[in-house]
Amino acid sequence: MSESPENNQQRRTFLGILLGGVAVILAGAFAWPIFRFLSPLEGGGEGSQVRVSKEQVKVGGAHFFDFQGRPAVLLQPSAGNFIALSAVCTHLGCIVKWVDDKGEFLCPCHGGRFSTEGTVLGGPPPKALETYIVNVEDTDLMVG
């Protein structure tokens, strides 16, 4: 039993549409991460500040929070001395952890170490953690 030329044409049309749909889905899957990478950060922008209660930042401790859509951390190395840093490692972008008993940051990915000021103490990070401006306002800290 042979198929008519009309059936062959319909099959070709159907396969063309199916392959076109798959190509569109694959193109979207590749383009979406690139689009997200190039898009501005959510909640960001010049002048945006974050308010954090001073009580959340203990002397000698670290308080992690979101700043302009990225992880950040506030420290109080000594009473009344506040430091705000990006918590994003400058090597490959992992999130640093606070090591309380050592009083420093450790990157869990490749062992990068940072001081309370964000300077590199060891490991592969090429530069210090980004620092942010901190202003004390009564019982709160304004970052940014």
Ligand code: FES
């Ligand atoms: S990403 Fe932090 S040390 Fe590699």
